[in-house]
Amino acid sequence: MIEKSEKTGITEIARLAKVSKATVDRVLYNRGRVSEDTREKILNICKDLNYQPNILAQRLASDKVYKFAVLIPKYSRDNPYWKYPLKGIENAEEEIENYGVTIKKYFYDLKDIHSFRKESLQILTSKPDGIVFAPEFKRESKEFSKKCAHNKIPYIYIDSTLPKQHNLSYFGQNTYQGGYLAGKLMSLHLKRYSEVIILNFANELENYPHFMDREKGMRDYFAHNNFHGKITTLNISPDQEIELKELIKGKIHHRTRGLFITSSAHKVARQIQKIGKGRLLIQGYDLTTPNLKYLENGIIDFLICQKPVTQGYLAINALFDHLVQKKEIQKENFMPIEIITKENYQYYLDSNN
Amino acid sequence: MIEKSEKTGITEIARLAKVSKATVDRVLYNRGRVSEDTREKILNICKDLNYQPNILAQRLASDKVYKFAVLIPKYSRDNPYWKYPLKGIENAEEEIENYGVTIKKYFYDLKDIHSFRKESLQILTSKPDGIVFAPEFKRESKEFSKKCAHNKIPYIYIDSTLPKQHNLSYFGQNTYQGGYLAGKLMSLHLKRYSEVIILNFANELENYPHFMDREKGMRDYFAHNNFHGKITTLNISPDQEIELKELIKGKIHHRTRGLFITSSAHKVARQIQKIGKGRLLIQGYDLTTPNLKYLENGIIDFLICQKPVTQGYLAINALFDHLVQKKEIQKENFMPIEIITKENYQYYLDSNN
């Protein structure tokens, strides 16, 4: 019934307007040098026919190659998280490479601010058509953003964001809300005068707004829901890893029923396994391989997860939609806050998370 | 660096093999009438060049139109669930219509087995290239599956599945596991001798294996985790809706701390709101509009949800991958089991669930 040859393409428009296809193309893409009269005539016909360009033909005919650049932290054994956004980026790449898009990936070291500067400069030199990056270093990221804008290169943030920037879009977490939700789960397990420990595993907490937001989220949940127990914050620097066991042990007593780790929980979980979990409910972040083990053996009860794979995937697709398909992009895109447990993690492993 | 004109297409192969493009095409797609010698030569060159056909050009040149058929229950005010898989199907449709795929949707009435028969016959008459359907009526679905196989039409199940069929694939829930997870969440809230009510809202429960699986999942969780309380099953037929309030009220007493509704929870939630929730933890299924209200006002604590939108989306894409891209399809695809609460539902509303 619906024939592929229903004719609504540029050829048909040209025929109706009694002009050549080239002229239609000129008005469609504002290449100028068209009289106002023909311009209007063509535009009207397009509207009547509800013309939608055939993107396959478009990409096939065009010799324009789109170059995307990606700048994210490199992942490591210690910090496997960034493997997942990269996976999403690669998934998207596979889908759109047929459309003449190439993606060049740049990685920086989270412990080395210079690596961020260096890589970002490299990117600018390569003059990409669009950029996706993770603005972990605040100052440097703002500067980089400014340079992108100056070079008229659209840029998209992933995983975390910066206020008042001209980023085309953001794909990532709402960290505060994630902490808030963790509070709800925790509260199910708490009695009237229970105690909860919030553990931030970082030095210089100011550099990790994610962690602070998560803590605040949980504290707010308790405040809004009349929890009468005690909430203790425990800040431990990664340097103190050797003493970790003792530090935690020293904090837990008989009323402690909850332990909320505002980052990946596996290192803490390892120590808890030695100490003994007791009636502790333990929550942490991200479905990474090291966490998985402790989810499986029951040490970790909940992992909060914000679709790291999807973040990367959607960010690349947004850039594609913006540049190639000329579509409107939504500026703020928060990922669903997922609750992962021993009972459902299987279904999150190989899908697009 | 990577030039679009790196030449690895069919033209290049033809040049290297000293044959015409048509011949290359013949061996690539086994259209026969090629001598074994040239065949081998061409295949080797393809391997050397790691030839990947340009699907854009392929679809553009071909006048083959793929017709997909979809058969799912129609959604209604009473049963809004099926709106969501349909949404996913439409999302997928938008993405692939450029590739010359048309999707025709057929709907049946869950209360009318004849409508299923009628629509499924219509589908066969239209001779589609592939079918996605929800096998809600067991017997009829098996018969339909057989006919599809006989006509060599690949078919994919969504939402629920049937054993021992030759379906190309399945996208849907693992209902048992969803109930198991609900058990975990419930158990957080329970004390040693608490009581839990499992409410099945259906007549002739045998027709709703989903509900029975969910109940079994929760019961098993408790059994595996040494819950010492009491679990009561309450089967209520939709005809009894007027007495719903009294029926529930009669079952709740001071030790009841959990209410697990094995389907959409809004009707029960409405009555609970009148009765007063007390310390009841209430769980139900699916993030539908009527449920949303009771999630927001705190009557419903958890909704289990298995990505209905994604089910439809992925099923269509699988058919596309199979028929158009000739890719391998995984047979069993369970959706992530999502836990939705007042604190995170916002992020599930407009995304691909």
Next chain:
DNA sequence: CTGAAAGCGCTTACAG
């Protein structure tokens, strides 16, 4: 068994 040619719906020099 094999090849020349037209065409899918666009873009892009080039010529006027």
Next chain:
DNA sequence: CTGAAAGCGCTTACAG
């Protein structure tokens, strides 16, 4: 300001 023509990487009759 406008049009004719070649070409993107394929498929598909058609002719031999």
